[in-house]
Amino acid sequence: MLRKIRIGVSLVIFLLLTFYLVDFAGILPDSFHVLAHIQFIPALLALHVGVLLFLLLLTLITGRSYCSSICPLGVFQDIIIWISRKRNKKKQYGYRRALNHWRLGILVAVIVAGLSGFTVLVSLLDPYSAYGRIAVDIFKPVYLAVNNFLTWIFTMFGNYTFYYMDIVVTSILALVVAFVTFMTVGYLAYRYGRIYCNTVCPVGSLLGILSKYSLFKVCIDTSKCNGCGLCARKCKASCIDSKKHMIDYSRCVVCFDCIDNCRQGAVSYTLRKRRKTPEVSQSSGSTDVSKRTFITTLAAVALTIPKSAVSQSIGTLTGNKPYKRKHPLSPPGSVSTKRFNQHCTACHLCVSKCPSHVLKPSLLEYGVGGILQPIMSFENGFCNYDCTLCSDICPNKAILPLTKEAKHLTQVGRVVFIEENCIVHTDNTNCGACAEHCPTQAVTMVPYRDGLTIPKIDPEICVGCGGCEYVCPVRPYRAIHIEGNPVQLEAKPIRVDKKDETTIDDFGF
Known part of the structure; x- marks a missing residue:
């Protein structure tokens, strides 16, 4: 029974x-x-x-x-x-x-x-x-x-x-x-x-x-x-x-x-009955080959991981101005990459449950000690402005719980614009996709030349959601991307234009 x-x-x-x-x-x-x-x-x-x-x-x-x-x-x-x-x-x-x-x-x-x-x-x-x-x-x-x-x-x-x-x-x-x-x-x-x-x-x-x-x-x-x-x-x-x-x-x-x-x-x-069931002596015996094999395999996996990320040479061949993200983006609510690395055990629950597919296992972005821990990547999506799911489900408190209001002001990174890569500059054509997908107006379009408009950024109000980076059509190096904050900051509140009272709801988020 x-x-x-x-x-x-x-x-x-x-x-x-x-x-x-x-x-x-x-x-x-x-x-x-x-x-x-x-x-x-x-x-x-x-x-x-x-x-x-x-x-x-x-x-x-x-x-x-x-x-x-x-x-x-x-x-x-x-x-x-x-x-x-x-x-x-x-x-x-x-x-x-x-x-x-x-x-x-x-x-x-x-x-x-x-x-x-x-x-x-x-x-x-x-x-x-x-x-x-x-x-x-x-x-x-x-x-x-x-x-x-x-x-x-x-x-x-x-x-x-x-x-x-x-x-x-x-x-x-x-x-x-x-x-x-x-x-x-x-x-x-x-x-x-x-x-x-x-x-x-x-x-x-x-x-x-x-x-x-x-x-x-x-x-x-x-x-x-x-x-x-x-x-x-x-x-x-x-x-x-x-x-x-x-x-x-x-x-x-x-x-x-x-x-x-x-x-x-x-x-x-x-x-418990001590007399009838004496405990076995804890003396060590001969080494089991299978156990030694497991430890050797595990050590080999940890030691043979590549020591460098993918080369940046592609951008030189295509004419894009290459860049390298100086700091990785840890999930909103992780407070800082250092704290996140100390608490996360890479169970990948947040990776699996993220509805926008923004989180993926890291390689060496956090260093050797942070291998496989989740990192924000905007290849397949961007962080939903109102989503707090990863902070709600994290069992380690590597990602602390956030309310929607707190999430709106949590700055995981800041927007960076490279004019030389923008198709408005290189192809003399209108775009504006980045500004359309920005929930905080950290990216807006301003007059450029020949009736065109080009992005203008305000990193202070950016929360690092990656909407602009995700939709940017330029490859392999985008014209706009998010640089991570080692310590997550509080973004400035969204400014409201008194003329038309533009609010966050007008952007469809």
Whole structure:
């Protein structure tokens, strides 16, 4: 019964969180972002005291229930383990000693990296963020492909329930990292059960320390046990030494598989009994090749990332005046790039949910420590003037909540105009698209020559939404673009022309 309840709770949380991450149509309401807020590292970075206390108390009472039911990467591994058991019904695990030098070393490295602001290591090893990237960068394109296929089928019969969606890869690097994570974690789970959780995952290691003192534990009644060893062979955490009747509670994820498989009723989940179930010694054994391979692969991904962005030489060949953005644009509400880099774990929830497709994973715009963290890019859209969704759903408080009124005055960057690139200057033709799409009148058209008008900018009232940059027809280097603010400022209020009382509503935003 306990196992069935655990599986039911796990699947509900896992499926809802996964669908929320890939849901492009907004079927689930935004309130479902609470499923991301109850994850351990996001709650820690956001200082959600209530969530942290809940998770810590849950661990001290029940053991590592977080790892078995709440953590999406843990449930993902359980699904892979279930598939492996279906393919090989005789699959067995057996007891393995804990590799505590790996566990402690990785945990300390993640803590030091987090405190020093080098959050890329935290991002790569945070189980929620790792799964978020898998869902957004792998599962979502597949989901969109299935949607487009159904659209084609239904349209043939005159049914327009579905509609086509563009399948866009926001970042090759993010896709590669997500794929490597998917394959590595999936392979380890398929072959060795919960070895990733008990060797690599920093959350598993930390909660494992607490779970040794949990109130309820899986216990072996030696008076009933016949020494068959079935519980150990079915333990995907490989933490039961049936010969010595010992359980390593720091690795037990309270999946209850042992209880469900024990034919003698010798295994139960009850109050802690120290004498009957002594804890396994935490001595380290021989190094597992698969674990070493995972660490080596992860380090290789981090160290082989390109050290420079794309060359600026294209503009020279086309006649455009090239430019390079000096400062990246972090999402509205992130306060500053420095603060944003220290709190964001690149779970890509905001990337997936952004209705304007403005956010994409970064490469080296933030530096090595900010790899994969969201950055504002205006290739596929611009930031909606009234939208505050990313600040509403961010589980880490890397993006602080903003009201619409506060968003209207949050300046993430300033407009920059390059007259030499403007088609009004180069082709002697009218345009004005940038001014039409500016919600704050930071870009206006003024007389130029031969009856033409050309953009004039007022950076003080610009909020950096990127509407002007998005619609500018000049390529590859636009005539107008947004330069990011290292620290987000407060833009000056929009001036109202007393003659015609022009307001923000007149621009259709």
